[in-house]
Structure formats: C-alpha cells, structure tokens
Amino acid sequence: MANTKIAPYGSWKSPVTTDLIVGETIRFGLTDLDGDDIYWIEGRPSENGRNVVVRRSPDGTLTDLVPQTFNARTRVHEYGGGDYVVSDGTLYFSNFADQRLYRVTPGSEPVAMTPAINRRYADMVVDRRRQRLICVCEDHTNVEREAVNMLVSVPLNGDANDGLQILQAGNDFYAAPRLSPDGSQLSWLTWNHPNMPWDGCELWMADLGEHGFVDSARRVAGGVEESIFQPSWSPDGVLYFVSDRTNWWNLYRVVDMQVEAVCPMQAEFGTPHWVFGQSTYSFVSADQIICWYGGPAGSSLAYLDTRSGTLTPISLPFTSVAGLRANAQYAFFLAASATSTGAIVRLNIATGQLDVLRRAQSAVVDTSYISDAQLIEFPTEHGLTAYANYYPPKNADFTAPEGELPPLLVISHGGPTSSASSTLKLNTQFWTSRGFAVVDVNYGGSSGYGRAYRDRLKGQWGVVDVDDCVNAAKYLVERGLVDGNRLTIQGGSAGGYTTLCALTFRDTFKAGASHFGVSDLNVFVHDTHKFESHYLYGLIGPYPEKKDLYFERSAINYTDQLSCPVIFFQGLEDKIVPPSQAEMMVDALRAKKVPVAYLPFEGEQHGFRRAENIKRSLEAELYFYSKVFHFDLAEPIEPVEIENL
Missing domain, CATH: 2.120.10.30 (TolB, C-terminal domain)
Known part of the structure; x- marks a missing residue:
C-alpha cells in the first residue's frame, strides 16, 4: 500500500500496546x-x-x-x-x-x-x-x-x-x-x-x-x-x-x-x-442438552437430543465456548473468536438470538492489525503429525525491507495437557503487529485430539514436546516464511520447562524466555503441591526408580550445553514452580557468562495477575529480543538489565 512505511521486522509501531492489553481488561x-x-x-x-x-x-x-x-x-x-x-x-x-x-x-x-x-x-x-x-x-x-x-x-x-x-x-x-x-x-x-x-x-x-x-x-x-x-x-x-x-x-x-x-x-x-x-454441556430440558465439542476438524456449539443422540449445530461467530449454563429459555457461556477477546454471551433457545452481555475488553483493534491464526499440520518424529496455529506478521502501516524474513516466536503452552486456541489473544498480536511471526504449538500431549494424542507425552516429557516445537519452527523455515537465524521460544509453567529443554538440548533456537518454568525435575518432584506431586510419574517415570531420567531431562544439569541468551520471569509467591527453579538457572548462566536477564515479581503466584507485572513482562521480553537480534524499537521501553551481553 502507498502509505506503508518500510521498517525492519520487530521495529514496527503497533496500536496493540501493553496499556491496551492490561487496561480495562478482565478475565x-x-x-x-x-x-x-x-x-x-x-x-x-x-x-x-x-x-x-x-x-x-x-x-x-x-x-x-x-x-x-x-x-x-x-x-x-x-x-x-x-x-x-x-x-x-x-x-x-x-x-x-x-x-x-x-x-x-x-x-x-x-x-x-x-x-x-x-x-x-x-x-x-x-x-x-x-x-x-x-x-x-x-x-x-x-x-x-x-x-x-x-x-x-x-x-x-x-x-x-x-x-x-x-x-x-x-x-x-x-x-x-x-x-x-x-x-x-x-x-x-x-x-x-x-x-x-x-x-x-x-x-x-x-x-x-x-x-x-x-x-x-x-x-x-x-x-x-x-x-x-x-x-x-x-x-x-x-x-x-x-x-x-x-x-x-x-x-x-x-x-x-x-x-x-x-x-x-x-x-x-x-x-x-x-x-x-x-462446564462443556448443560441441560435445556431432560430431552435436550446444549454442548460444545471439538477436534482436529474444528469445534461447534450444538443441541443434542438425548432420546435420538442427534446433534444439531448452532451457527456462532465464536471459535471457543466455555462455562456453559442453560435453562429452558436461555443458554449462557463464555465465548471468544479469532477477532474478539472473551465475552459473556446469552443465547435465546427459542429464537436463536445471541446477545453479548459483557466483554473482557472494551477496546477494539482494527482488523488490519490482527493476524489470523492459520492451522498447520507438520511432520514430526516417528512419522507422526503434530498441529499448531501459525500467525504471520501483520501491520497495516508497515512492511519489511525486501528480502528480510521475520523472526519467529515459538510458543509452548502450559499444562502440558492444555491446548493452543485460535481465539484472539492480544498477547500474541502484540508480537505479530510488531513484525514477529508466531507459532503456537499443540505438541503431542495437548488436549483436543483424543487420548492417544495426549498419551504421546507419557514418559516422554522433555522429548516429544521439544521435538514438536523444533519441528514446527523447521517447517516454517523450510517454507521460507521465517528467518532461521532468529528463532526464539517461550512458554510458561510446563511450557517454560519445554522452553528450557529446547534451548539446552537442541541448537535450533537463538534465544528464549522462561515464564515460571521448571528447570530441575528432581527438585520439582519434592518441592511442589499435592495435586501435581506425582504428575511427573506419568510424564517422566516413577520416582525414585527413574531418578536418572529426571536428571537427564533437567536443563539445570546441562547448562554447559546452553549458550544462547535467556530471560526469566518469576512470581516470588509461586507454590507450583518455586522461585528457586528460575534462580538456579540464572546463577548457572551468569557463571557461564551467557547473556541472561531475571525479573522477579513480588506478590505474584503462578501466572501474573497484576496489570503492572503483565505489562512489564511483555515489554521486557520485547526489549530483550531487540538487544539480542539488534533491531530498534518503535517506542522507548524501560530497559532490562541483561548480564553478559
């Protein structure tokens, strides 16, 4: 377009600001x-x-x-x-x-x-x-x-x-x-x-x-x-x-x-x-259920006749539904789409009319700055297929210099049984509107693809998830969509563990960000809460019988293999992944003279809930990549201390 400016990827000025992301936003x-x-x-x-x-x-x-x-x-x-x-x-x-x-x-x-x-x-x-x-x-x-x-x-x-x-x-x-x-x-x-x-x-x-x-x-x-x-x-x-x-x-x-x-x-x-x-289903009557279901082919809201088992899909402008509650007159649910963040929605059972009762965010971003998720299937180890949502860079005001390819941010979701949704996430658009490509990976172990797909991760955490994140990046590089020399990976919690393993045990990525990620499985198995205290038995193996495997899958024990810059974010009141998990890695990288940054947050638990900390962590990660990959920022950001850079 005639009015677009030419600027390197990462340097684009974006209306998707951190103030917009946290301002007047509710969960x-x-x-x-x-x-x-x-x-x-x-x-x-x-x-x-x-x-x-x-x-x-x-x-x-x-x-x-x-x-x-x-x-x-x-x-x-x-x-x-x-x-x-x-x-x-x-x-x-x-x-x-x-x-x-x-x-x-x-x-x-x-x-x-x-x-x-x-x-x-x-x-x-x-x-x-x-x-x-x-x-x-x-x-x-x-x-x-x-x-x-x-x-x-x-x-x-x-x-x-x-x-x-x-x-x-x-x-x-x-x-x-x-x-x-x-x-x-x-x-x-x-x-x-x-x-x-x-x-x-x-x-x-x-x-x-x-x-x-x-x-x-x-x-x-x-x-x-x-x-x-x-x-x-x-x-x-x-x-x-x-x-x-x-x-x-x-x-x-x-x-x-x-x-x-x-x-x-x-x-x-x-x-x-x-x-x-x-709640993924609710009763309209004894004879009728309203339910949300999904799979590799997509998702749908539908009425289910309990007598015949017949499903009747309901046309919706949403790609995600949760928290379903219903009575004879109305159904209520939490919904989101590829172009809108979360909302409370009411469906009139008799007329089919949909009303948005409350939005998670009052601000609306022009779609010319919104990158649509593209579902990709890509080959991974053992002849299998894995899935991801790919977001190319998009900003109506900018284009990159001819011949330049964008940096790629690979997102490894938490859980690790969670899944990457295609609904609008302004945190993702924060990156794409500045010139990053993003791929949100549904690695083996993710939900939404049946039990066999979830079970791929049994005994293989730190292997299958890492393979799939690496292969998603390689798939995009081979198609000429992203810069193979500017591949980054980030994730929170279990996704932070995958991130640290990918950075330590593979040489695909040039930088990464761990948000309250696990670095030492031997410590984690002793130092977490009851609900997850035996989780690793299925993901790694029984403890202490497989203690050696816990050692081998822990990034903290192989920092000699980690030589790319990493930034760490950590809540200091986190009972699920205690601060020691991040601090051990920071100390090891500091001693090794590898570029490292550490941002601890007082008063935060597992996942950040305070507006100022959500804002700070997003901006700090962007600042970190700008220094690692040597691109200028469109607007000033509070600097982050990066040791050894």
Missing part, C-alpha cells in the same frame, strides 16, 4: 445461574488481580457481590476454580486471603461460615433439603503430612463454628460433588496418586439418607486408565458424564446402573480437569 471465570439472574467471576488486573463475583439481573444491571476487601478465589489444588455457588439469591464463596467460606445475603456484608483454620474449600453445591453446602475440602491443618482431601458438608447458617461433616475421605483427591434433582443421591469424582484426573479417575454415586450421610456408594464408571469429566444430573434424575473410554471424551449416561453412550463420535466433549467447575 472471566466460573459462571452460574440462579433463577433469572446469571453470575460470573471477573478477574481484574487493575485491582491487583482480585476475583469478583458479578450478578447480572434481568434488567441488565450488573452488581459486584464481593466487597473490595474480599477476593473470591480458592486455592484447592492451587489452581482453584469452583470458587462460589449461588442459591435463592445467597452467595457462598471462598475468600483468597484466609480460604474460609463466606455467605453473602442481598444487601449484607460477607459472614464467615467456617473457622479460621488451615482448610480450603471448592466446588460447592447447595443441598437445600438439608440446609448445607456439599463441597471439596483440602485440609492443611497438619503440616507434618500431605494435605488431606475429602468431600464435606458445611451448614448454610454456619457462623464460623466447626460444623463440618466428612462425607467421603480416604482417597487422594475428590471433585465434582453433584446432587440429584430430588436430593436423594450424590455423585462425585475421585482418584489417587500418581494419576491426574485426565489420566484416570472414578465416578461414584450413592444414596443420601435424611441426615445426609452417604449410603450404598458404588462406582459406576472410570478407573486408572479412563478419564471422567463433568458428571451432571438431568432434570429427570439421570446421571450424565463425559468419558474417554473410546479415545475421545464423549457423553454417556447411567441407566439402571448400566453405562450407555449418548452420542459417540470422534470429537472431544471434555477438557482436562485442571480447575473445578468447568
């Missing part, structure tokens, strides 16, 4: 329905990452239900979720600072329901018939042993006296307690070390007597190699759930204690159970 969380009101969580970076429960009334009025001094966020499993529940207008929630349960009646301040002892609560359901909450409890009162997880009940009128009753205990983990519509039965999920819930867990159901104790408990599905997700009771009292027993997470139900498939197909109706309260 949507757990949704709920209560009568005609709908509820959701807003995580607000501008309020130090505080979680607020918001109610939307039928007239459109939005009301914050959690006062400024409270933060609706549980730490069960550290990742939380299932932070609150609403019934008959009363809110029950877990408060982050003290992890106690609180009750909020309309017009009143929060009242503590549980004592000030070291217990955490999540995934609540209201048992109105017996005037109690049923929830997951994680007991940390005995510091000499591992936390104890159990299903418990707490009186609705609790006044901080310890009225807790234990309903189920003895296994390592519990989740998803759900009551039948008449309150006569309870279902739940449970599993034990070394499994994670997406490896294998069990679905149980039991009768509840008038006093609410469990009777005649029986396992109805699941096991050590079958993953169950989101058990839910239909309005007519049938227990439904999602299982991956046929490789794909499909819908099933229990009829006369027999399990029957509802809609078998090669698609995923579930997702890894990292947080409580996830």
Whole structure:
C-alpha cells in the first residue's frame, strides 16, 4: 500500500500496546445461574488481580457481590476454580486471603461460615433439603503430612463454628460433588496418586439418607486408565458424564446402573480437569442438552437430543465456548473468536438470538492489525503429525525491507495437557503487529485430539514436546516464511520447562524466555503441591526408580550445553514452580557468562495477575529480543538489565 512505511521486522509501531492489553481488561471465570439472574467471576488486573463475583439481573444491571476487601478465589489444588455457588439469591464463596467460606445475603456484608483454620474449600453445591453446602475440602491443618482431601458438608447458617461433616475421605483427591434433582443421591469424582484426573479417575454415586450421610456408594464408571469429566444430573434424575473410554471424551449416561453412550463420535466433549467447575454441556430440558465439542476438524456449539443422540449445530461467530449454563429459555457461556477477546454471551433457545452481555475488553483493534491464526499440520518424529496455529506478521502501516524474513516466536503452552486456541489473544498480536511471526504449538500431549494424542507425552516429557516445537519452527523455515537465524521460544509453567529443554538440548533456537518454568525435575518432584506431586510419574517415570531420567531431562544439569541468551520471569509467591527453579538457572548462566536477564515479581503466584507485572513482562521480553537480534524499537521501553551481553 502507498502509505506503508518500510521498517525492519520487530521495529514496527503497533496500536496493540501493553496499556491496551492490561487496561480495562478482565478475565472471566466460573459462571452460574440462579433463577433469572446469571453470575460470573471477573478477574481484574487493575485491582491487583482480585476475583469478583458479578450478578447480572434481568434488567441488565450488573452488581459486584464481593466487597473490595474480599477476593473470591480458592486455592484447592492451587489452581482453584469452583470458587462460589449461588442459591435463592445467597452467595457462598471462598475468600483468597484466609480460604474460609463466606455467605453473602442481598444487601449484607460477607459472614464467615467456617473457622479460621488451615482448610480450603471448592466446588460447592447447595443441598437445600438439608440446609448445607456439599463441597471439596483440602485440609492443611497438619503440616507434618500431605494435605488431606475429602468431600464435606458445611451448614448454610454456619457462623464460623466447626460444623463440618466428612462425607467421603480416604482417597487422594475428590471433585465434582453433584446432587440429584430430588436430593436423594450424590455423585462425585475421585482418584489417587500418581494419576491426574485426565489420566484416570472414578465416578461414584450413592444414596443420601435424611441426615445426609452417604449410603450404598458404588462406582459406576472410570478407573486408572479412563478419564471422567463433568458428571451432571438431568432434570429427570439421570446421571450424565463425559468419558474417554473410546479415545475421545464423549457423553454417556447411567441407566439402571448400566453405562450407555449418548452420542459417540470422534470429537472431544471434555477438557482436562485442571480447575473445578468447568462446564462443556448443560441441560435445556431432560430431552435436550446444549454442548460444545471439538477436534482436529474444528469445534461447534450444538443441541443434542438425548432420546435420538442427534446433534444439531448452532451457527456462532465464536471459535471457543466455555462455562456453559442453560435453562429452558436461555443458554449462557463464555465465548471468544479469532477477532474478539472473551465475552459473556446469552443465547435465546427459542429464537436463536445471541446477545453479548459483557466483554473482557472494551477496546477494539482494527482488523488490519490482527493476524489470523492459520492451522498447520507438520511432520514430526516417528512419522507422526503434530498441529499448531501459525500467525504471520501483520501491520497495516508497515512492511519489511525486501528480502528480510521475520523472526519467529515459538510458543509452548502450559499444562502440558492444555491446548493452543485460535481465539484472539492480544498477547500474541502484540508480537505479530510488531513484525514477529508466531507459532503456537499443540505438541503431542495437548488436549483436543483424543487420548492417544495426549498419551504421546507419557514418559516422554522433555522429548516429544521439544521435538514438536523444533519441528514446527523447521517447517516454517523450510517454507521460507521465517528467518532461521532468529528463532526464539517461550512458554510458561510446563511450557517454560519445554522452553528450557529446547534451548539446552537442541541448537535450533537463538534465544528464549522462561515464564515460571521448571528447570530441575528432581527438585520439582519434592518441592511442589499435592495435586501435581506425582504428575511427573506419568510424564517422566516413577520416582525414585527413574531418578536418572529426571536428571537427564533437567536443563539445570546441562547448562554447559546452553549458550544462547535467556530471560526469566518469576512470581516470588509461586507454590507450583518455586522461585528457586528460575534462580538456579540464572546463577548457572551468569557463571557461564551467557547473556541472561531475571525479573522477579513480588506478590505474584503462578501466572501474573497484576496489570503492572503483565505489562512489564511483555515489554521486557520485547526489549530483550531487540538487544539480542539488534533491531530498534518503535517506542522507548524501560530497559532490562541483561548480564553478559
């Protein structure tokens, strides 16, 4: 175009600023329905990452239900979720600072329901018939042993006296307690070390007597190699759930204690159970479910006829749906698309009309600066295929000098069972609008492609994920799309581990960024929280039997092989990947005289929630690459101290 300026990749001035990314931006969380009101969580970076429960009334009025001094966020499993529940207008929630349960009646301040002892609560359901909450409890009162997880009940009128009753205990983990519509039965999920819930867990159901104790408990599905997700009771009292027993997470139900498939197909109706309260389907009626499913061919929202198993897709301008809740009139969900960030959306069941009730971000970026995700399939080791979303550089105001190829930023997502979505992420557009190409890799182990694809990572973490990230980069280099001499990789948490392994054990990348990444598996296996304390048994091997393998897959032990610049970002209150994991690597690179930068953040846990820290980490990473690859920045950025450069 005639008005475009010529400037090197990386030097383009972009309207996708860090102020835009963090300004007036909210993270949507757990949704709920209560009568005609709908509820959701807003995580607000501008309020130090505080979680607020918001109610939307039928007239459109939005009301914050959690006062400024409270933060609706549980730490069960550290990742939380299932932070609150609403019934008959009363809110029950877990408060982050003290992890106690609180009750909020309309017009009143929060009242503590549980004592000030070291217990955490999540995934609540209201048992109105017996005037109690049923929830997951994680007991940390005995510091000499591992936390104890159990299903418990707490009186609705609790006044901080310890009225807790234990309903189920003895296994390592519990989740998803759900009551039948008449309150006569309870279902739940449970599993034990070394499994994670997406490896294998069990679905149980039991009768509840008038006093609410469990009777005649029986396992109805699941096991050590079958993953169950989101058990839910239909309005007519049938227990439904999602299982991956046929490789794909499909819908099933229990009829006369027999399990029957509802809609078998090669698609995923579930997702890894990292947080409580996830919902990929909901009941419009006993005969109709609204559900979200996806796979390599794409995703869809659909109505499912529970009698015939027929799926009827619903046309949507969105590519991602989560937090589905429905009744006979409406469905509500969190949605995003390739051109819009998250939103709370309402679907009129009768008319099909869609209304956006709340957006995560008020600012809108002109599409001439938005790079669309291109799904790529590329060859990887052992003759297999892997997947990624590729984003070419795009900025309406700039073009690069003739013959120049862009630097590539490879993103290795966390989890490692998560997946890279094609929905709009301004953090990605921050890079592409400045002249970087980005490839967000769904390496083997990612969800969304069936159990066999997830299982590629079994015993192979630090190998398969690294292979796929390397091969994604090589695929783009071979097609002449990116500069093979300016390949970078970054990731957070598990993605940070993949990043450090790729930088240490391969010579493909010229720089990288680790966001709270794991560097020493031997330390991590001893120095993390209960939920993930045996996770590596499946990803690496049993410990200490495979101790040598833990050593071989840890970047900290092979820093002699790492010779390219790395920048580290770390929350100093991170209980999942403690600061020592970053600091050991920084010290090793400093001693080796390799260019290194380290940005620790006070008050941050696992993943940054404060606006100023999100802004600083993005700008610091760009500054770091500008110095490593010698390009000028379009605008000044607060410098970062880079040692040995």
